Amino acid sequence: MSPSxxxxxxxxxxxxxxxxxxxxCLSAKGPxxxxxxxxxxxxxxxxxxxxxxxxxxxxTLAEGEAAPSFAPPPPPPAAPAPMKAERxxxxxxxxxxxxxxxxxxxxxxxxxxxxxxxAFTVTHEDALSTxxxxxxxxxxxxxxxxxxxxxxxxxxxxxxxxFVNYFSYRYAPPAQGAFTVHLxxxxxPFAAGRHFLRVGVQGKVVSRSQRKPAHLVFLVxxxxxxxxxxKLPLAKEAMKVAVKNLNENDTVALVTYAGSTQDVLPPTxxxxxxxxxxxxxxxxxxxxxxxxxxMELAYRHAIKKASAHxxxxxxxxxxxxxxxxxxxxxxxxxxxxxxxxxxxxTLSTIGFGMGNYRDDLMExxxxxxxxxxxxxxxxxxxxxxxxxxxxxxxxxxAKDVKFQVEFNPEAVRRYRLVGYExxxxxxxxFRNDKVDAGEIGAGHTVTALYEVELTGEAxxxxxxxIRAKAPNGTEAAEQSFPFPRSLVRGSMxxxxxxxxxxxxxxxxxxxxxxSPAAQGWSLAQARALAxxxxxxxxxxxxxxxxxxxxxxxxxxxxERGY
Numbered sequence: 342m343s344p345s346x347x348x349x350x351x352x353x354x355x356x357x358x359x360x361x362x363x364x365x366c367l368s369a370k371g372p373x374x375x376x377x378x379x380x381x382x383x384x385x386x387x388x389x390x391x392x393x394x395x396x397x398x399x400x401t402l403a404e405g406e407a408a409p410s411f412a413p414p415p416p417p418p419a420a421p422a423p424m425k426a427e428r429x430x431x432x433x434x435x436x437x438x439x440x441x442x443x444x445x446x447x448x449x450x451x452x453x454x455x456x457x458x459x460a461f462t463v464t465h466e467d468a469l470s471t472x473x474x475x476x477x478x479x480x481x482x483x484x485x486x487x488x489x490x491x492x493x494x495x496x497x498x499x500x501x502x503x504f505v506n507y508f509s510y511r512y513a514p515p516a517q518g519a520f521t522v523h524l525x526x527x528x529x530p531f532a533a534g535r536h537f538l539r540v541g542v543q544g545k546v547v548s549r550s551q552r553k554p555a556h557l558v559f560l561v562x563x564x565x566x567x568x569x570x571x572k573l574p575l576a577k578e579a580m581k582v583a584v585k586n587l588n589e590n591d592t593v594a595l596v597t598y599a600g601s602t603q604d605v606l607p608p609t610x611x612x613x614x615x616x617x618x619x620x621x622x623x624x625x626x627x628x629x630x631x632x633x634x635x636m637e638l639a640y641r642h643a644i645k646k647a648s649a650h651x652x653x654x655x656x657x658x659x660x661x662x663x664x665x666x667x668x669x670x671x672x673x674x675x676x677x678x679x680x681x682x683x684x685x686x687t688l689s690t691i692g693f694g695m696g697n698y699r700d701d702l703m704e705x706x707x708x709x710x711x712x713x714x715x716x717x718x719x720x721x722x723x724x725x726x727x728x729x730x731x732x733x734x735x736x737x738x739a740k741d742v743k744f745q746v747e748f749n750p751e752a753v754r755r756y757r758l759v760g761y762e763x764x765x766x767x768x769x770x771f772r773n774d775k776v777d778a779g780e781i782g783a784g785h786t787v788t789a790l791y792e793v794e795l796t797g798e799a800x801x802x803x804x805x806x807i808r809a810k811a812p813n814g815t816e817a818a819e820q821s822f823p824f825p826r827s828l829v830r831g832s833m834x835x836x837x838x839x840x841x842x843x844x845x846x847x848x849x850x851x852x853x854x855x856s857p858a859a860q861g862w863s864l865a866q867a868r869a870l871a872x873x874x875x876x877x878x879x880x881x882x883x884x885x886x887x888x889x890x891x892x893x894x895x896x897x898x899x900e901r902g903y
Contacts, residue, residue, distance in 0.1 A: 445701040448495035452661075454701040455497035456762035458856040461792075464750040471771050473764040474542075474742035474779030474787050477707065478730070479692060479716035481507040483700065484853065485883075486718040488890045498700060499854035501760025504846050505788050508880060510839040512543035512786055519545055519739050520781075522805065522822050526829035527836035529792065530870060531848065531862045536829060538791045539840050540746065540805055544738050547783035552736040554590040555654070556608065556646035557583070560639040562659035564599045567626040571718070572694040576658040577621050579691070579723035583656075584618070586728050587611035594642045595620050598635025600628035608642060632659065633677075640681050647685040649813045652735045654712065657690045661699030678709045687780070689731065692716040704763075711740070711780050739809040741778040741817060744789065745771045747806070752799035752826065757858060759790045759847050771808060774817045781809075790847050792858065800826050838874040842881060845871035849888055864892045 445454045462470070480503035484494035515521040523541035559580055567573040584593060588611065595606035595617075606620040639655045647653040678688060688710025690703040700716075707714035715726045743766055748756055770776040781787065795802070803824040810817045830836045849867045851859040868888040875881040 446495065446497045448497065450696045451495075451498075451698040452701050453495055453497035454704070454763075456500065458851070458854065458858060459757045459759070459762060461755040461757045461794075461858065463755055464748045464753045468748045468750060469745060469768040469771075470748070470756065470758050470791070471743065471745040471766045471768045472758065472761040472789070473766050474744065474781055475502050475761060475764050476506050476779070476781065476785045476787060477503050477704065477714040478507040479503060479700065479703065479714045480850075482716040482718050482722060483692075483698075484850075485887055486695065486716075488887050488894070489718075491894070493891060493894050494853060496854040499850050500763070501847050501850040501854070502764070502789065503760075504850040505760065505790065505843055506786070508842065508846060508884075510541060510786055510788060510843065512541050512839075514543055515545050519809070520807065522807065524805065524822065524824050524828050525837060525840050526793075526802070526824075527833045527840060527844075528831075530833050530844075530866060531859075534794060536793050536795055537844055538793055538802070538824065538829075539843060540744065540789045540791075541839075541843075542781075542787040542807070544781045544783060544785045544787075547736050547738070549586070549588060552588075552783065553650060553652050554592075555587065555652040555735045556592045556594075556643065557587075558594040558596060558608075558639045558642045558653075558655045559583075560635050560655055560657045560659075561595065561597045561624060562599070562632070562635075562657075562662075563597045563624055563626050564629055564662070565627050566660055566662050566697055567694070569694060572660055573624065573626045575717060575720065575723060576691070576693055577624060578720060579658070579717060579727050580621050581618060582724055583727040583731060584611060584614060592646065593617050594639075596635055596639045596642065597624060598631045598638075599626070601631060602635045602638050604638060608646065632657075637677070640677075640686060643686045644681060644684055649685070652687075652737075653685060654687045654689060654735065655710070656731070657688065657703075657706065658693065659690070659703075660694040660697055661690075661692055661703045662697045675705060675709045678706070682709075682711050686710075687712040687737070689713045689715070691726065708763075711777075713782075736783045737780050737812045738783050738785075740780045740812055740814075741774070741776075742781050742787075742807065742809040743771055743778045743817075745806045745808070746791070746803050746824075748793070748803045749799055749801050751797050752795060752802045754794045754796040756791050756793040759792060759851060761789060771806070772817075772819070774810070774815070788843055790844060795829075802826055802829070833870070838876055841870055842874035845874065845888075846884065849884075849891070853891065864888055864895065868892070 445452050477500075480498060480500040483498055484504070487494040487498070512523045513521055521543045523543065524539065525541075526536050526538040529535040529537055561573075561576060561580075563573060567576070587593070591611040592608040593606065593611055594608045597603045597605055605624070606617065609617055611617070636655070636657075639657075643653045643655050681688075688707060689712035690707040690710075692698060692700065692703050692715070703716075704714045713730070715730065717723045717726055745768070764779065766776065766778060793802075801823055804821050805824055806819060806821045808817045808819040833841060845867050848859065848862055848870070849864060852862050852864055852867065868885060871881065871885050871888060875885060
């Protein structure tokens with residue numbers, strides 16, 4: 342049997358897995374969810390609509406678009422043009438692929454899953470863009486580590502939405518309900534005749550004292566590959582940060598896995614700090630990596646505490662390498678997660694270290710587990726993740742959050758969503774409440790950018806729809822928001838600093854991943870855009886430094902500069 346035939350068979354196996362996971366992620370129908378949203382200066386239009394399917398045609402690449410002039414390390418081979426797709430759970434299952442999709446790519450021992458960037462879509466042919474919410478940030482932190490160590494990140498490691506959503510934006514919180522929606526647009530600084538539109542969503546804030554009790558099960562990789570200072574020792578300090586930020590009604594359990602699994606600490610009140618710290622301090626690395634077995638034990642702890650009145654979450658801390666145990670493969674572990682999600686247990690993955698990091702596995706596990714994927718490259722990042730992002734946003738305020746933007750063909754000739762490729766949802770599944778999507782925690786923001794070509798004088802550019810379920814709901818509520826032309830600024834200088842900075846980040850990521858649509862863009866332009874929008878904030882200033890570093894690295898690895 343030829344290698345190409347074997348590859349095609351593996352793809353069909355993955356598709357079959359996606360279909361097989363779907364039933365386990367479904368819940369019985371319940372009362373209608375009440376997810377209220379608010380919009381900047383305009384009342385949303387509440388909708389109770391049928392689940393009639395919406396057709397989706399293939400994205401079309403504009404004639405003459407080629408590889409970008411920016412030349413980082415060789416990008417992955419171009420994938421075939423996007424095909425009709427349907428989302429099963431959080432896995433994208435493509436119908437009857439004519440050619441194989443890219444396999445996960447190994448770069449210096451680390452493994453990434455390449456995504457084909459969205460191409461421009463002609464609005465008259467397909468006016469709908471549908472995707473799931475995403476608030477992961479691992480891709481940005483990984484890229485930062487590569488740059489700080491003196492190399493450009495592999496293109497396959499760059500996910501635009503994770504770059505953009507790493508940063509905080511000053512979106513006003515909702516006065517009532519779960520979200521506010523913030524819309525804005527401005528002319529492109531990269532290409533004449535194009536504009537960028539931003540859809541920003543701010544989740545309601547739930548204070549530490551008001552949130553539900555949390556039951557955390559830390560599942561820690563103590564295999565031999567975790568010996569270095571940036572792995573297990575850093576993970577131990579990160580867990581202590583998390584414990585410090587828990588409430589008196591929270592509990593912590595600790596499970597480890599190496600050549601075998603160990604139940605190190607049963608569920609223990611978070612107030613027993615010394616006992617928890619002693620268990621953490623006693624962790625040592627050595628042996629193989631039985632991740633699958635450890636996952637089962639951790640979930641058994643978590644399921645005992647799961648209820649509608651509590652948060653129950655498994656948190657995996659690992660370099661992602663899984664090579665020993667009865668559940669060796671990502672497929673095997675993914676197949677066992679859905680049943681726990683249905684019972685109310687979520688899963689977050691926290692990555693550490695380099696050299697054998699499985700970014701592809703970590704992201705898939707978090708997606709299937711209805712949690713988040715983070716990467717920790719320093720103690721400072723550990724504090725951000727475990728103090729603010731993880732323990733600060735443990736409570737989910739809305740689940741299965743889907744976005745659908747319907748562009749007006751009389752106002753928008755072409756559009757492309759910048760990023761979110763692995764969050765695509767079939768348009769017909771926007772109102773299918775059985776199809777899994779993204780979760781939003783308390784205080785989370787979600788930002789998405791579109792590059793568009795405007796035409797005509799129509800006052801309405803698009804309608805933005807958000808569909809979501811209440812945390813314990815099974816049926817979604819939907820609201821829609823108009824995107825009038827009046828929200829498009831006359832110049833980039835007139836746009837808000839948040840808009841300009843988000844665009845600087847998105848364009849940098851698009852350049853680093855060698856997106857065909859970013860042909861002719863430069864990191865110098867992106868850096869200039871960011872420099873004028875830092876507002877003196879440390880993370881934004883650091884980003885400018887990283888872009889400069891990428892410019893310098895690019896000039897030594899490519900004939901043309903940035």
